Amino acid sequence: MRQPQPSELGDTEDLTVGRRAVSRISRRSVNGAGHQPKLPTDHPNRSPHGAPRRKPPSRTAPAASRTTLARPSPQERTVAGMNDQISYVHAPGKHRYEIRDGETVAGFTQYRLPDDEHVDFVHTEVDEAYNGRGLASGVVGFALADVRAAGKRIIPHCPYVAAWIKRHPGEYDDITDWPRPRG
Template identity: 40%
Template sequence: MSTEPAITDNPDADRFEIHVGGELAGFAEYKLKTGQISFTHTEIDDGFSGQGLASRLVRAALDEARGRGLAVLPFCPYVRGWIAKHPDYVDLVPAERRAGFEL
């Protein structure tokens, strides 16, 4: 079994999930509305912390949002901080909601 992280959208649970070795390592919860996705909470299990999994998960989730043409509302502090550190993703956030991003 591969230990390479696998990231999938689980729309039934309203979250993107990251699995390592077949085990759920973490997730990024969201609320989906027409044309937008609101990220509300990101969590990585303590047993998987320190491996950069949250960053990989958020990047994949944001790439999926971009591919689907969704505006991103980063209510989750981790997602918001990640976008602030990666300015090439700020365009996903509606212009009127970008206040506070340090670019």
């Protein structure tokens, strides 16, 4: 391929960028067709001045912002929220209480049964897509109420469950057996 001659390129000016000297070619193209190079401000998500473009306002009405709780049953409680239907469900076959968004499991609190009297909570987790909605707190509250209704006691090995009980003093102190320190 033939290299264009400086006379074919049009006007140039020397610039210093960092430690290197470079030549910038004017906007006239090699073949004279007047090709305009794309500038950083030609980005589709930027205004001509380089600022981010604002999204146009939504034309749909906002979803209801109310949160309602159905009457809790021993096995399930539903929370109607923004655009999803969240429910708390006891899954005894998996030894956990689940947070469900329709058919999707959005999180859970896992337990084990060390004896006939206790439910030992060992782990709580919520999918990142559902963080910040208070769902972990909801499923733990649901699980502890279910344990109380079953006439059992709680052992909070899970740090989240332990912190939840401490944030709600007096609610479950009567059925909580704190784990013994190791050592």
